[in-house]
Amino acid sequence: MRSILPAARPEPAPRAPLALVARSVQEMVDDLKSVRRQYLEALPVAGAVLDYVDGAVSIDCCNAAYAALETGGDMFGLYPENPPAPLLDRCGFIDRIAEFMASDDAMRELEWSDGGPVVGRHYVIRLARVPAIDSGEPRCLLTLLDKTAELQAEKSLRLEMFNDSLTGLPNRAGFSEALEQAGAAGDNHFAVLIVDLMRFSRINESIGSLAGDELLITVARRLMSALRTGDVIARTGGDEFGLLIRLVDGPGDALHIAQRINAIFAQPCRLSDLEIRIEPAIGCALSEPDCDGEALVRRAQFAIKRAKISGKVEVYQPVAFNQARRRFSLETALRRAIEGDRLRLAFQPLIDLSSGRIAGYEALARWTDGDRGEVSPSDFIPVAEESGLIVPLGRWALDTAARTLASWDKAVGEPLPIHVAVNISAIQIARDDVAGAVSAALADHGLAGKRLMLELTESAIIADPDRATRVMESLKALNTPLAMDDFGTGYSNLAYLQRLPIDMLKIDRSFITGMLADKDKVAIVRAILSLAHALGISTTAEGIESIQLAQTLSALGCTRGQGYYYGVGMPADEALAYWRSRDA
Ligand code: C2E
Ligand code: MG
Ligand code: MG
Numbered sequence: 410m411r412s413i414l415p416a417a418r419p420e421p422a423p424r425a426p427l428a429l430v431a432r433s434v435q436e437m438v439d440d441l442k443s444v445r446r447q448y449l450e451a452l453p454v455a456g457a458v459l460d461y462v463d464g465a466v467s468i469d470c471c472n473a474a475y476a477a478l479e480t481g482g483d484m485f486g487l488y489p490e491n492p493p494a495p496l497l498d499r500c501g502f503i504d505r506i507a508e509f510m511a512s513d514d515a516m517r518e519l520e521w522s523d524g525g526p527v528v529g530r531h532y533v534i535r536l537a538r539v540p541a542i543d544s545g546e547p548r549c550l551l552t553l554l555d556k557t558a559e560l561q562a563e564k565s566l567r568l569e570m571f572n573d574s575l576t577g578l579p580n581r582a583g584f585s586e587a588l589e590q591a592g593a594a595g596d597n598h599f600a601v602l603i604v605d606l607m608r609f610s611r612i613n614e615s616i617g618s619l620a621g622d623e624l625l626i627t628v629a630r631r632l633m634s635a636l637r638t639g640d641v642i643a644r645t646g647g648d649e650f651g652l653l654i655r656l657v658d659g660p661g662d663a664l665h666i667a668q669r670i671n672a673i674f675a676q677p678c679r680l681s682d683l684e685i686r687i688e689p690a691i692g693c694a695l696s697e698p699d700c701d702g703e704a705l706v707r708r709a710q711f712a713i714k715r716a717k718i719s720g721k722v723e724v725y726q727p728v729a730f731n732q733a734r735r736r737f738s739l740e741t742a743l744r745r746a747i748e749g750d751r752l753r754l755a756f757q758p759l760i761d762l763s764s765g766r767i768a769g770y771e772a773l774a775r776w777t778d779g780d781r782g783e784v785s786p787s788d789f790i791p792v793a794e795e796s797g798l799i800v801p802l803g804r805w806a807l808d809t810a811a812r813t814l815a816s817w818d819k820a821v822g823e824p825l826p827i828h829v830a831v832n833i834s835a836i837q838i839a840r841d842d843v844a845g846a847v848s849a850a851l852a853d854h855g856l857a858g859k860r861l862m863l864e865l866t867e868s869a870i871i872a873d874p875d876r877a878t879r880v881m882e883s884l885k886a887l888n889t890p891l892a893m894d895d896f897g898t899g900y901s902n903l904a905y906l907q908r909l910p911i912d913m914l915k916i917d918r919s920f921i922t923g924m925l926a927d928k929d930k931v932a933i934v935r936a937i938l939s940l941a942h943a944l945g946i947s948t949t950a951e952g953i954e955s956i957q958l959a960q961t962l963s964a965l966g967c968t969r970g971q972g973y974y975y976g977v978g979m980p981a982d983e984a985l986a987y988w989r990s991r992d993a
Pocket of ligand 2: 771832864894
């Protein structure tokens with residue numbers, strides 16, 4: 410702009426007759442006007458040059474685009490019949506234009522919408538100072554940028570981004586925005602309810618996805634009817650709705666609405682000739698000063714897990730959440746430890762009570778974490794089971810146990826007369842091909858089947874008796890002995906002891922510890938021993954910590970013993986040295 414218009418006031422004209430001077434000034438003004446017009450016409454947008462004379466804004470000249478805008482729609486009233494002319498203030502900006510022209514600012518931007526938010530047009534009005542040369546009065550360039558298309562595109566994009574197309578409700582992102590707004594308004598008196606439709610995927614499968622969509626719309630409508638003005642409802646997931654509830658009379662408001670929702674769904678939903686009962690699981694989290702919207706949603710979702718079990722509306726409890734978070738971080742660390750091959754096996758001796766010789770070792774997983782130190786298997790095995798990590802962990806344990814046993818054989822120069830017992834979890838039985846993994850471990854390390862004993866718990870059988878039976882039979886086909894671990898603590902269903910190919914009963918430590926001073930425990934141990942004897946099954950007593958216990962159990966006819974009295978779980982080389990020192 411400045412490059413086109415002369416940058417400075419021209420040199421004063423040399424002395425000349427007054428008429429001549431007046432004409433040449435007029436010519437110069439005309440020249441400048443023509444330059445301004447040319448400049449304006451070159452602009453790709455509607456533009457006008459405004460003058461500011463005696464505190465009033467008027468138009469000096471404008472381009473055709475500006476004129477078309479004005480004459481076409483008479484929108485601004487800024488177009489003068491015979492410029493210069495005073496501006497009409499139809500857009501309500503004259504004061505601000507005047508204020509700008511009286512100021513020293515080089516530029517200013519104003520936004521203006523003409524004709525309402527939906528059908529109207531939206532402009533950015535830009536004011537830029539133009540050097541005042543001819544009149545000496547302040548002058549500015551006004552341009553109008555039509556942003557209507559841009560804003561409409563943005564609006565429809567936002568609509569798509571923040572709304573669910575099926576129900577028309579805000580979606581997850583829209584809900585987050587509503588929560589953010591509530592938080593930003595400093596409103597700490599609200600609650601988030603998450604409503605999950607139980608078994609919805611099953612319903613969807615059986616009625617078809619079109620009917621499923623219709624059902625979701627019905628559900629959305631019903632949920633809306635439970636809300637008050639000011640509450641927000643969103644579809645936050647496929648079969649999950651999020652509700653932002655303002656707490657006018659305290660937390661009771663949220664529970665009251667949750668109850669209303671339950672009551673609303675007591676009536677089945679009708680879809681043509683189908684009657685479908687919707688069971689909502691409702692989790693609730695109350696806003697707290699340091700808790701943002703996303704955290705509230707997570708808390709309410711966490712509460713839902715309990716709601717699904719209890720069948721009641723559950724309010725988030727921080728203790729349970731922290732436990733779950735700890736568990737999750739333990740799971741992440743365990744996954745990394747498995748991937749990084751940082752678990753170890755410890756080998757605890759299994760002693761033949763009549764001869765005192767080592768019958769074998771039980772392989773026990775050990776994990777030392779960088780941050781947590783030594784983590785007990787009673788802590789990480791349940792996490793591994795819950796997360797499915799027990800499958801790779803179990804395969805690793807089988808392979809490592811077989812590799813260690815083969816290395817001992819190699820070190821001694823012949824197969825040792827001992828076996829290694831490996832624990833197999835119920836989850837492995839359910840999810841993995843345990844027989845295939847055992848067979849591979851034996852083959853990879855050139856071991857006979859009898860060298861690996863497998864310890865299963867009663868839960869593995871109870872969960873899926875048919876599958877457990879098939880797995881145990883395949884294992885028997887590999888000639889691997891099977892032990893029932895922790896016997897007496899679970900269901901102790903004696904029927905399967907007779908039916909299944911079990912070689913060894915391991916009597917749980919809880920019966921052995923303190924047994925000498927407890928007649929009931931002695932009676933239980935005696936009963937288990939005689940039952941096992943009758944069925945031709947060997948026995949191992951877990952948790953022998955004293956010679957007296959070892960002697961008593963031997964006298965009662967127990968086959969084997971395991972416990973700190975004989976040795977704790979030790980690294981592979983120590984276990985081999987222990988065997989050499991006792992039995993070689
Ligand atoms: P478990 O299979 O019953 O293993 C015996 C547990 O008793 C071991 O605990 C062992 O250290 C402990 N123990 C042995 N003798 C004594 C004693 O005299 N006194 C006392 N107080 N304790 C004794 P650990 O190593 O903590 O293992 C706990 C459980 O974790 C195991 O119980 C087993 O169920 C599971 N586990 C360990 N490693 C594995 C594995 O590789 N795979 C699977 N699935 N489970 C494993
Ligand atoms: Mg065991
Ligand atoms: Mg045990």
